[in-house]
Amino acid sequence: MQRSGRYLWIIVLLAGFGLCGPAAAWARDVCAICGRPIQDTIYIVTDEVTNEKKFVCSDCVHLPRCAICGLPVKENGLQLADGRFLCARDARTAVVKANDAERISAQVKDDLDRLFSRFTEFPANVDVAVIDRIDVDTMFSPGGNDFESPNLLGCIRPDTVNHETRYKMSLMTGLPLAELKATCAHEYSHAWVGENVPKERRARLGRDAEEGFCELVAYLLMDSQSEKGQKKFILQNRYTRGQIDLFIEAEKRYGFDQVLDWMKYGVAEQLEEGHVDALRDVKMPPAKTVAVNPAIYHNTNQPAPAPATIKLQGVLWGNQPVAIINGRSFFAQELNRVKIGGTNVTLRCLEIRKKSVRIQNVDSGKEQELSLSPD
Numbered sequence: 001m002q003r004s005g006r007y008l009w010i011i012v013l014l015a016g017f018g019l020c021g022p023a024a025a026w027a028r029d030v031c032a033i034c035g036r037p038i039q040d041t042i043y044i045v046t047d048e049v050t051n052e053k054k055f056v057c058s059d060c061v062h063l064p065r066c067a068i069c070g071l072p073v074k075e076n077g078l079q080l081a082d083g084r085f086l087c088a089r090d091a092r093t094a095v096v097k098a099n100d101a102e103r104i105s106a107q108v109k110d111d112l113d114r115l116f117s118r119f120t121e122f123p124a125n126v127d128v129a130v131i132d133r134i135d136v137d138t139m140f141s142p143g144g145n146d147f148e149s150p151n152l153l154g155c156i157r158p159d160t161v162n163h164e165t166r167y168k169m170s171l172m173t174g175l176p177l178a179e180l181k182a183t184c185a186h187e188y189s190h191a192w193v194g195e196n197v198p199k200e201r202r203a204r205l206g207r208d209a210e211e212g213f214c215e216l217v218a219y220l221l222m223d224s225q226s227e228k229g230q231k232k233f234i235l236q237n238r239y240t241r242g243q244i245d246l247f248i249e250a251e252k253r254y255g256f257d258q259v260l261d262w263m264k265y266g267v268a269e270q271l272e273e274g275h276v277d278a279l280r281d282v283k284m285p286p287a288k289t290v291a292v293n294p295a296i297y298h299n300t301n302q303p304a305p306a307p308a309t310i311k312l313q314g315v316l317w318g319n320q321p322v323a324i325i326n327g328r329s330f331f332a333q334e335l336n337r338v339k340i341g342g343t344n345v346t347l348r349c350l351e352i353r354k355k356s357v358r359i360q361n362v363d364s365g366k367e368q369e370l371s372l373s374p375d
Contacts, residue, residue, distance in 0.1 A: 033060035033072050047071055049090065049229070066090055068176060080174050082132035093176045098130045101171050101180065108184040112217070115224055118329065119257050123191040126156075126167045132174070154183040156190045167191045178230040182218040189214035197264050198285075205263070209270035212243025213263055216251060219244065246271035250279045254346065254362070255335030308341050312357055312370035321352040325359065325370065335362065 029037045032045075032054040043061040045054045049069040056072060063072035066087040067080075076088035078096075086094055095101050105128045112122045136152045156169045169187045171180065193202065193210055215234055222230045234244060250271060251259050258279055265282040272278065307326050314324040323330045326338035330349035337344045346362040356371040 031055065031057035031060055033057070033063070033074050045071055067174060068094065080132065082134045082173075084133055084174055086174060090176065094174050095177055095180050096173050098173070101130050101173065102128045104177070104180055105169065105171065105184045108181050108221070109188060111181075111221060111224075112185060112188060115221060116217075116256065119260055120192070120196070122188045123167065123195045125165065125195075126169050126188065126191055128169045128171065130173050131170045132172070135170075136172075153179065154187050156187040158191075158194055165194070167194065178222065178225075178227045179233070181225075182222055182227075182230050182234065185218040185221045186214040189217040192217075193263065196260075201264060201266070204269050205266075206270035208241045208243045212240040212247045212271070213259070215240055215244040216247040216259070219248060220251070220256075242273070243271060246273065246276055250276045253335070254279055255337070257337065258335075258346075307339075310338070310340060310345075310347070310359070310368075310370060312372055315352060315354060315357070315372065317354055321354075323349055323352050323357045325349070325357070330357075 029039075031038050033056055036057065038055070038057045041058050043056045043058065045056050045061070046052070047054055047069050054071060060072045060074060063074055064077075064079075064085040065071065066073050066077070067084040068086060068090040071087055073085040073087045078086045078088075078091040078094075080086065080096065095104060105126075109122060109124070109126070116122075131152075139152070152172060153175060154169065154171045156167050158165055158167050160166075167190075169184070169191075171183060171187075175183065190210070193205075193213070197205065215237075219231060219234045222234065237244075247259065250262075253276060261282050261284075262279045265284050266279070267281045267283055268278050310326060312323060312325055313327070316322040316324070320331055325336075325347065326340065328336045328338045330336055330347070330352075332349055332352050335346060335348050337346050339345075348360045348362055350358040350360055350367065356369055358367060358369050360367045
């Protein structure tokens, strides 16, 4: 259970591309690292944070590379205890202290619980620790754990102590703040799977699908915090082999609650391109029944039957208006399943006004307007 990042492939991409002649005039003969005129070969190095091409001299190209952006580190940089370097720019936003990483992970847990409060909550039985490049190298040493790649940003493992399951989350030091938050969200999602997805479903669930779900949670958290750079990184990362794109499409089309249902009870092992509607193919467990002696028990508090039609039951007006439709709350543009009689229907709330809403039946595509009853 791990989240991978950029460390290995940056080194490959930035091995050094030599140019001379006309390129020198284009670059104005100035090195982006030291600022001095370039006398001979010009090297092109990509800044992996901004995606800009930088022109570097033959002296600076041999300097240590920043573990975040991949650019050579010359002055005012930071060398971490495990030998990694951070340039001055990236060192300002990197989380390098263990207590800071633990505090941020706790905040991410709170943020996730608030963001998804209408659907679920994330496990609290998680212990957080930090790792560095030396720890990762040890994991890859002979006899170590069989990880998929050394591009490790974080990982999580379940551990049973005294019949209680706890999860140990390990986070890489030296990550930018937004990337650390996204990594925490990803790992908390693995813990959610361990706590909420039935064992038989976990055995059938594809690994790429689980990673795609975890990246979806991280993506939605970053979207809620307007972290555009980290959202872009999640989409560009091929770690989930395309599952993240399918999960984002599925969440937009059917809603997060149905994503959770599919994770717990879905039939397919992963989502397939062109067949995201398979998200609705779930096999729910039969409801448990309890034998009750009618002579000693009579339930006088039966739940109210579901409305026979779609009904707007209330509008809570504020910065983010909320509509109550057949007992379910909707924000604008949100999808939810509601009960109509004995069936479930997926609705999208298109617009919320003070006394009415516009909705769409996702299955039929039909739109209609609902108004509050005058009484």
